[in-house]
Amino acid sequence: MTGQPVKDPLFRHYLARKTLLISLVTSLLLVVLWWLVTAMGWVKPLFLPSPGQVLSKLGELFSTGFANATLWEHARASLFRVFSAFALACLTAIPLGIFMGIHDLAKGILDPVIEFYRPLPPLAYLPLIIIWLGIGETAKVVLIYLAVFAPVCLSTRAGVRSVAREKILAAATLGASRAQIIRHIVIPGALPEILTGLRVGIGFGWTTLVAAEMVAATSGLGFMVLNAKDFLATDVVLTGILVIGGIAYGFDMFMRLLERWLVPWKGQE
Amino acid sequence: MSFIAYEDVSVVFPATGKKEAVTALEDIHLQLEPTELVVVIGRSGCGKTTLLNLLAGFMSPSKGRVLMDGLPIVGPGVERGAVFQKNALMPWFNVRKNVELGLIFQKISAEARKARVEECLAWVGLEEFANHRVYELSGGMQQRVGIARALAGDPRILLMDEPLGALDALTRETLQELVLDIWNKSHKLILLITHSIEEALFMGTKLVVMTPRPGRIHKVYPLDFCQKFIAGDDARAIKSSPEFIALREEIMGVIHPKEGGAL
Ligand SMILES: Nc1ncnc2c1ncn2[C@@H]1O[C@H](COP(=O)(O)OP(=O)(O)OP(=O)(O)O)[C@@H](O)[C@H]1O
Ligand SMILES: [Mg+2]
Numbered sequence A: 001m002t003g004q005p006v007k008d009p010l011f012r013h014y015l016a017r018k019t020l021l022i023s024l025v026t027s028l029l030l031v032v033l034w035w036l037v038t039a040m041g042w043v044k045p046l047f048l049p050s051p052g053q054v055l056s057k058l059g060e061l062f063s064t065g066f067a068n069a070t071l072w073e074h075a076r077a078s079l080f081r082v083f084s085a086f087a088l089a090c091l092t093a094i095p096l097g098i099f100m101g102i103h104d105l106a107k108g109i110l111d112p113v114i115e116f117y118r119p120l121p122p123l124a125y126l127p128l129i130i131i132w133l134g135i136g137e138t139a140k141v142v143l144i145y146l147a148v149f150a151p152v153c154l155s156t157r158a159g160v161r162s163v164a165r166e167k168i169l170a171a172a173t174l175g176a177s178r179a180q181i182i183r184h185i186v187i188p189g190a191l192p193e194i195l196t197g198l199r200v201g202i203g204f205g206w207t208t209l210v211a212a213e214m215v216a217a218t219s220g221l222g223f224m225v226l227n228a229k230d231f232l233a234t235d236v237v238l239t240g241i242l243v244i245g246g247i248a249y250g251f252d253m254f255m256r257l258l259e260r261w262l263v264p265w266k267g268q269e
Numbered sequence B: 001m002s003f004i005a006y007e008d009v010s011v012v013f014p015a016t017g018k019k020e021a022v023t024a025l026e027d028i029h030l031q032l033e034p035t036e037l038v039v040v041i042g043r044s045g046c047g048k049t050t051l052l053n054l055l056a057g058f059m060s061p062s063k064g065r066v067l068m069d070g071l072p073i074v075g076p077g078v079e080r081g082a083v084f085q086k087n088a089l090m091p092w093f094n095v096r097k098n099v100e101l102g103l104i105f106q107k108i109s110a111e112a113r114k115a116r117v118e119e120c121l122a123w124v125g126l127e128e129f130a131n132h133r134v135y136e137l138s139g140g141m142q143q144r145v146g147i148a149r150a151l152a153g154d155p156r157i158l159l160m161d162e163p164l165g166a167l168d169a170l171t172r173e174t175l176q177e178l179v180l181d182i183w184n185k186s187h188k189l190i191l192l193i194t195h196s197i198e199e200a201l202f203m204g205t206k207l208v209v210m211t212p213r214p215g216r217i218h219k220v221y222p223l224d225f226c227q228k229f230i231a232g233d234d235a236r237a238i239k240s241s242p243e244f245i246a247l248r249e250e251i252m253g254v255i256h257p258k259e260g261g262a263l
Helices: A012-039 A051-063 A071-102 A104-117 A122-133 A137-162 A165-173 A178-212 A221-230 A234-262 B048-056 B095-105 B110-123 B139-152 B169-186 B197-203 B225-230 B235-239 B242-255
Strands: B004-013 B022-032 B037-041 B063-068 B080-083 B157-161 B189-193 B206-211 B216-222
Touching: A012 A051, A051 A071, A051 A234, A071 A104, A071 A137, A071 A178, A071 A221, A071 A234, A104 A137, A122 A137, A122 A178, A137 A178, A165 A178, A165 B080, A178 A221, A178 A234, A178 B095, A221 A234, B004 B048, B022 B048, B022 B216, B037 B048, B037 B197, B048 B063, B048 B080, B048 B157, B048 B189, B080 B139, B095 B110, B095 B139, B110 B139, B139 B169, B157 B169, B169 B189, B169 B197, B169 B225, B197 B225, B197 B235, B197 B242, B206 B242, B216 B242, B225 B235
Parallel strands: B037 B189, B037 B206, B080 B157, B157 B189
Antiparallel strands: B004 B022, B004 B063, B206 B216
């Protein structure tokens, strides 16, 4: 017999295994429904192309492309924007979040700034960014970066705050310096929430992508979708949406794996 | 000069918002010597943790001084190891790394670290669990890890704030004997806080009884039950001896004037 974790009263383990099956069935049903409404002619192809149409469009987008670029080129442009913004956010938001968590001065300075811009829709400050940075790649990356920054920074700070006082005091009695406490106690202790912040952040990144590609873009998945709309190419719009969704979902899966590998103790204490 | 001296110490937590100021400790005078096993007992809220935190250097007194070798304590230090009730192990490290942590902080060579960690793990009986994650261990085993970690750096004082409070009776007795064994072999000063009168009487060489509001030291008793145990007497026999029971009733009367039972 192998050891099994004890089920908790909310059946959380139980659900985790069952939901996979439920999710698969739900997705399948949605596709069947989609196929049904198009095959029966209940909805015009202009409003909703059939699954087969979208699939063949996908192949076409890969080979011939749309708006002077193949699907891969569009995806590459968007991936570059989202992930360079994401990388920049990791490099800045995590250290600043840690700093905010351990230093009241840092919190005092950064808190009002972040809390003010965080609830704003990116479209509201996009014009300002264009005035400041022009319409090139920089403006696009900065817009996405700002969207990713806030959740990463705030959850890093919350993670730092969540580290038990006892752990820090214990480290102090063991002779740890400030730097050692941060490296061996605070950062690992905050890691579960940092990873959650990264997942939320990259989600905001994809959300903001389309806004960033509204202005003066010549490639990108968001641009492709917006451009296709002008030609009423609903199949391209739908394919673009599915590709963005697919990439975002795939990356989230990867982050969940990373979480299981990096913080296996999460929820165990 | 005493090893440790609390000189006229008071601790007042200032009023904040709607909360009134709390006098956690008042007029504390207490001397501790290098090889004592000092047990502190008293009702919840009488200032036991505050008393220990002062010695650990986690806080400073509002009035008076806490001295070690005649010098005021200004913060935590490696010569004062601590075992906490909970939450103090690092789940991101395995058992070995948890025990090793203090030695890493102090930049001890890898070889010396390895030898010392083996020694400490053997002392608490966890050699076989060195590579386990701490959350895979039982509560009693986790406390053993905490004790081994505090011992690894060979502190002069071991501070224990209800380290056995969350354990079942049997595990608790085993760990009481483990702590006595450690104390007997290492001759450190141990400051142990407990809610159990029986544990206090059985383990201490000196018993500090405190009363609340404001937290004061009611009386300090010298004890010798633990020496009898170390000399080979049976634990059950000690705990049921007339002297033990008489003292237990007396202290019960102080900290629980009306009702009986555990705190
Ligand atoms: N950080 C704090 N701020 C305000 N009041 C505090 C603080 N810490 C402790 N106190 C108060 O000081 C008093 C003594 O607290 P302390 O934790 O030392 O008691 P204790 O004897 O350890 O209690 P217990 O047995 O429940 O652990 C209590 O009345 C408590 O409410
Ligand atoms: Mg306490």
